Amino acid sequence: MPVGVSAAQWTDWAWQMQHRIRTAEQLSRWVRPTEDEVRAIALLADRFHFVITPYYASLMDPDDPDCPIRRQVVPRTAELNDPAGLADPLREVDHSPVKNVIRAYPDRIAFCVNNECALYCRFCLRKRMVGDEEWAMKKRELEQGLEWIRSTPEIRDVLLTGGDPLIFSDDRLEWLIAQLRGIPHVEIVRLGTRLPVTLPFRVTPGLCRMLRRYHPIWVNTHFNHPKELTQEAAKACDRLLRAGVPVGNQSVLLRGINDDVDTMKRLCEGLVRMRVRPYYVYQAQLLEGTAHFRVQIERGVEIFRALRGRTSGFAIPLYVLDTPRGKVPLLHPYLRGREGEDVVVETYEGGLWREPNPQ
Numbered sequence: 001m002p003v004g005v006s007a008a009q010w011t012d013w014a015w016q017m018q019h020r021i022r023t024a025e026q027l028s029r030w031v032r033p034t035e036d037e038v039r040a041i042a043l044l045a046d047r048f049h050f051v052i053t054p055y056y057a058s059l060m061d062p063d064d065p066d067c068p069i070r071r072q073v074v075p076r077t078a079e080l081n082d083p084a085g086l087a088d089p090l091r092e093v094d095h096s097p098v099k100n101v102i103r104a105y106p107d108r109i110a111f112c113v114n115n116e117c118a119l120y121c122r123f124c125l126r127k128r129m130v131g132d133e134e135w136a137m138k139k140r141e142l143e144q145g146l147e148w149i150r151s152t153p154e155i156r157d158v159l160l161t162g163g164d165p166l167i168f169s170d171d172r173l174e175w176l177i178a179q180l181r182g183i184p185h186v187e188i189v190r191l192g193t194r195l196p197v198t199l200p201f202r203v204t205p206g207l208c209r210m211l212r213r214y215h216p217i218w219v220n221t222h223f224n225h226p227k228e229l230t231q232e233a234a235k236a237c238d239r240l241l242r243a244g245v246p247v248g249n250q251s252v253l254l255r256g257i258n259d260d261v262d263t264m265k266r267l268c269e270g271l272v273r274m275r276v277r278p279y280y281v282y283q284a285q286l287l288e289g290t291a292h293f294r295v296q297i298e299r300g301v302e303i304f305r306a307l308r309g310r311t312s313g314f315a316i317p318l319y320v321l322d323t324p325r326g327k328v329p330l331l332h333p334y335l336r337g338r339e340g341e342d343v344v345v346e347t348y349e350g351g352l353w354r355e356p357n358p359q
Helices: 013-018 035-043 068-073 139-150 170-181 205-212 231-242 261-273 297-307
Strands: 108-112 157-161 188-192 217-221 247-253 277-283 318-323 326-329 335-339 342-346 352-356
Touching: 108 139, 139 170, 157 170, 170 188, 170 205, 205 231, 231 247, 261 277, 261 297, 277 297, 297 318
Parallel strands: 108 157, 157 188, 188 217, 217 247, 247 277, 277 318
Antiparallel strands: 318 326, 335 342, 342 352
16 A cells, blocks of 8 residues: 555545556556556557556566566557457457447347446457447447347346446446346346456445345456455455355466466466356457467467366366357367277376277
8 A cells, every 4th residue: 555545545446546557657656667668658558558556556566577467457569569469359349239239149248338447458358449438338328238138039148348347336337237137038147347356445345235136146357367366356256255246257368477387276276265266268369469468279278287187176267269259168188089889088197098988
């Protein structure tokens, strides 16, 4: 906590939002920025701004530019060197029947209800829209999205995302959830939010009381590294869980941040201790400005193969590649094939087992 800031201010999510870091000068109060970081802040200002909450900045190592927290949110000039990167690798715009509604599956949608986050991750899948006024959602546009959902009875599962839905006030978020709860064919409402990680003070008792009224509500959040598993984050997740809201985690595999077995194991086991389910780990997309984050898929398969048998099964997330045609699991081929009346499988330590399985 900075000098001169009271505990009441520090734990007030509105204060945190009002005092977010947006310039190199403000950043220098938290870390000693490198020349590359300062230069990147200036060069990328028109492409993808940087915004960091004071809470998340307090987790950064002030002397190490390779700090896994710092690398996620502080720009680097490497973002300018990515000839293969795409603005919309999942072709979400092509799957959008109305503004900010993304339908990649027959029965569920992602509803990008705003274009703001507490901070901007440098690997953000939707950096094309985050912070861009063109993608902001006025109430009438939210109502158009709701009307499309009402008129599409196949939709049973709605993910509220963005941006981040917890940027909304409790009243505005409740209005939106209540509208969805009034649609008979909508069975499940999910919130995709990184605020338990980047601004855990947003998860207030009042927010949890409100969510409790509209079950079933699910939350998927986004921890990438064990350093993010703080006491504050654990308390935020605990409040949600005590309100009956299951919490799952969706990480991204990121080079130099979590692309080794030890870090991923500590992250997943730490999540389980917090009663947060390690759900997915995504292969980083072919997204503009992220070549320095991307890990070879073969390396990702090795990491999750190495976890099998070496930690609790429910602590191992599913490693997936998201595509314009949906998510595809990236699994080591444990099923080796059939030999006569047996099916041959590979065990976690590399041995073979023949299971009688008559045709």
